[in-house]
Amino acid sequence: MVIIMYSKKVMENFKHPKNQGEIKDADGIGEVGNPVCGDIMRITIKVKDDKIEDIKFKTFGCAAAIATSSMITELAKGKTLDEAKNITRKDVSDSLDGLPPIKEHCSNLASEGLNKAIDDYLMKKKE
């Protein structure tokens, strides 16, 4: 067992996550993680004029996975696609006042999920 000390911000975002759920007719969907590692994240976005107009998430995982998902939706909402793509795992982690080292991969998962959703949208647009 490891002692996990979460910041207040992580706990807030875990207890009261923002933008949870799924956009029904999403323009882009990004799903990352797998059941073996214990984290699965699905991010759905609605895009208008190259901006993320709406974003929602669903996450199976620990408190850090839920908090980072919530935070990335907050950071990405209203941003242009380029701006959103530039959100790093560090941005997510910093906005949560840091993550325990063993949980750093969760912030990676969140930014990966967002990137995947944006890529999915861009792919669909091309078609």
Added chain:
Amino acid sequence: MTDKNATPKIIYLDNSATTQVHPLVKDAIIPYLENLYGNPSSLHTKGQEAKRAIETARKQVATLIGATPNEITFTGSGTESNNLALKGIVSKNKNRGNHIITTKIEHKSILNSAKWLETEGFKVTYLNVDKNGTVDIEQLKKEIRPETILVSVMFANNEVGTIQPIKEIGEFLKDKDIYFHTDAVQAVGKIPINTEELNIDILTISSHKIHGPKGVGALYIRNGTKINPIIHGGGQEKELRSGTENVPGIVGLGKAAEIAKDTLESNIKHLNMLSKKLEKGIFKSIPELILNGHPENRIPGNVNISFKYVEGESVMLMLDCEGICVSTGSACTSKSLKPSYVLNAMGKEIVFMHGSIRFSIGTFNTEEEIDTVIKTLPTIIKNLRALSPIYNKN
């Protein structure tokens, strides 16, 4: 019994991790932190006071498990007792063989001692368990070799509570030249144990699991057992465990053992009543879950449940926010980021492994507390499932 000292509103259901020190144990310890500070090895009055206290504790611990006092060695923890049992037995008996049998679901202090012994040239067989977490005794019989010198099987598992066929194993080994050790840390005080009737040669006890203080354990070693110390020095505890005795701790363990013996029946009844209530209440109010461990043959007080579609750490922390302390076998709380090796050995589905929660009820828990848990839990599971991308019911 009511709990006067705990912080109000906290519902502590993690008694397999540790327990609150019993008020009477605390009272017994205090004088040994004050006037009775002697070193038991000293021949003067102060020393002999302390020596007498240790011998009283030895009697109290022996009585709890049907042993004689000179068969009890005090150590620094359950972990140390397990280390002493494995390393002490094999180093003294290696001329007879180099093979040990244990199980895949032992506590880390057994598993990692066994792994270390492998690096020292010993051969170890790790027995499988079935889906309920019970060791296969037929496999044990098949794995016995002429070189087998020790069998170590835990009395009851710390995660899922499954009680092992200790009596059958003892019976099987009784006429063989093989020592039988059992880690009884989770079973002591919750199951009647008689080392004589069960043909156990060596048995591990931990103080803080039975409302005693932390930092003290005991090892029952049947008279005539050949064992080496692992800690060398001044020769305390009949040369088996050097170092000035932890007198207050030993006194506390003794008192805790005495209380455990005196209240064993009522405690078992109390724990069984509360755990049945909790299990029933949860199964009635929450769909899609499984009970981990043996459906019947578990230590009183253990209820380990996997909630499908949600992750254990999240459930644990949500409960903690409501003042309810439990533990989880989730990967997210382990260093390795791998889920519970116990549930893995039991062949549980991966989604269930991530969502396991262990409620371990103790002497001081009440029916009202269990009612609160039953009322609180469904909302937490419902909310986390609503958040889960693998839950498609809504």
